[in-house]
Each structure stands twice: as structure tokens, then as C-alpha cells.
Amino acid sequence: MGLTCGIIGLPGVGKSTVFSLLTGEDTNSYKRKDANLGIARVPDERLDFLVELYKPRKVVYAQMDFTDIPGLASSSGGKANPFLQHVRGSELLIQVVRAFEDETYPHIYESIDPLRDYDETKMELIFSDLDLVEKRIQRIESGKKKKENLEELQVLFKCKERLEEELPIAGLDLTSEEERLISGFDFLTARPMIVVINVDESQFRQQEYPGKEEFEERLNADQMHYIVISAQIESEINALEEGDRMVFMEDLRIEESGISRLAKAAYARLGLISFFTVGEDEVKAWTITDGLDARRAAGKIHSDIERGFIRAEVTSFSHIAAEGLMSKCKEKGLTRLEGKDYIVKDGDIITFRFNV
DSSP states (O other): OOOEEEEEOSTTSSHHHHHHHHHOOOGGGSOTTSOEEEEEEOOOHHHHHHHHHHOOSEEEOOEEEEEEOTTOOOSSTTSSOTTHHHHHTOSEEEEEEEOOOOTTSOOTTSSOOHHHHHHHHHHHHHHHHHHHHHHHHHHHHHSSOTTTTHHHHHHHHHHHHHHHTTOOGGGOOOOHHHHHHHGGGOOGGGSOEEEEEEOOHHHHHHTOOTTHHHHHHHHHHTTOEEEEEOHHHHHHHHHSOHHHHHHHHHHTTOSSOHHHHHHHHHHHHTTEEEEEEOOSSEEEEEEEETTOBHHHHHHHHOHHHHHTEEEEEEEEHHHHHHHSSHHHHHHTTOOEEEOTTOBOOTTEEEEEEEOO
């Protein structure tokens, strides 16, 4: 898909650890002034079920690109920050906020305050957008085509007012036409965001960290998606063998790892879903945007299939999970033929019929 999730936040909050856990990349050798790109597999229990069922020679999970962006919040006021270009290349932002205590690795401000850190990074993005808005307003007002740009100017003033209230553009109530008028500005605060609250093992067990109530109230008020994880625990889980891993997670009452939850949340926040193709050769998850029709979904596999599309043979995953075999689904009429305008659903298992 080419969609990238940018991992941002203050230095020393655990961004690189989260990035490494997601992608399997070794960040120890990275130059900290560089942004680093890696690919993460999106866990999917449905695909795991299909693999057990078909035992294919090849398995392909959905994947996403992640970028570790160091030094985003550099107190530059949104101006001349070399790392903002990497943020602009991200469709989704994941802000890591530190809640864990570690005397051997002190916080840059020498105290733990998740709300303060969240606000500082958020303001860096707001300053960048505000600078962009103000420059565009000035350009329009000083130009000869002010009347032609009057509608755009009105929307920009709405954006300016919201940013000056220290709120992201993402929550601004705009019409589709107003959104079109500012779509070319690539505002940073218009991007979806997930906040990752990085706690230590003790905090995770107790479900408590400094400033939790106030911080989570703010996140809820900002309508911000957030996930609490412990990169410390996740690293320990990752280092264990499968059997030991399950015992360790049961001891901590963890049904699913935080990194797995984060990957899935990022996938969903980008409006992505998966459909599956199955067989003895390969079981594969195909990534598409939610709302795509069957013909265009077929084009994700090959342009020839889209061009020669005849029908899509569709079975919902819930049906094959209940019946255990594709043949039983067909016997019970649970497999159906759909035309080109069928909107593909998350979890559909599809065989495309085509002729070229």
C-alpha cells in the first residue's frame, strides 16, 4: 500500500524500542539523527486459522511501513525542523509517551509527566500547521486574486482559529468542499494519531502510572485513540520461545501482546481491511481500503483479473471458521457469487473468476 506510520515523541520515551518490536529491526546501529524505515507484519488470527486449515507452502500477512522519527520535538516552534519532512511522509502518527521510571535512563526533563510530554509534541505539530496557515493567508491577502481565493481564505481562518486554541485540525467540522479546498496543504494535525503510553512492568501489573487520571481525561477529551503497553514486557515476551511466551503472558493476564494490538489499531485507523486468497500453494492477506468494490479489489492481485473480471466467489471467514471446511460452506450455500459492484468485507475469502 505504501502507507507509512510515523513513530514520534520526545527523546528517551521508547520510540526506537517500539519500532524495533514492530519491525524486528535492530536499532542499536542506527544513527540517531536519521529517520529509519522498517516493515511490520500485521498479526491476524484469521490468517493463522486458514494456514492451519490449508497448510500452504507460502504464507503472506498484511504488512505496514513504520518510520522511527527521532528528535521530532526540538523546540523549534514548527520552523526549520528537519524531522517534520518525515512526519509529512506518514499517513498515521504514533506518539509514544513515557510513563515508566528508570533512574539509569533519566527523562530529559528529569521528571515523569505524560501530559506535559504529550502537549509538547502536539504543540510542535500545531506550530508547524499554524505557520503554514499564516503564510498562505498572508499570500492571498497581499495578492491580486483575493476574490478568487475568498472561499479558501474563509476555511484557512477557521483552521487558524482552531490551531490558536491549541487543537488539531482533525477535529474541525468542515464540509466536503471545505476539506477539498485545504486538501493540498498536507496539515500535520489533520492526520489520525494513536498515543502509546509506555509503562514499566510494575505499572502494567498495577494498571497505574504517574498522572494517569488527568492524562487519560485529556486524551478522551481530545478524542484520541490510545494504548497502554510496556515496552519492557514486550521485549521480554519477544525474547521467549513460544511455549514460555504463553506461560509468561498468562502470568501477566495478557491475552494479546501490546505490539500486536498496536499493529492492528494502526491498520484500522488507516481505514484498511484484509481479504484472503487461499490454497495449498499460498494463503495470503490482501490489504485494501474499506469500501472497495470487488473489481478493484481484484486489481490488487493483478490488473488482468480486474480487466477480465467476471464474478467473485465469496465466503465470509465467520462461516469457514464455524464449518471448518470450505467444502461444507459450499454444501450449505454459504459461499456466494458476487458481481463487480460488491463491496468487499473485512475477512472475506475470495476466488476471482475472470477471462482475458
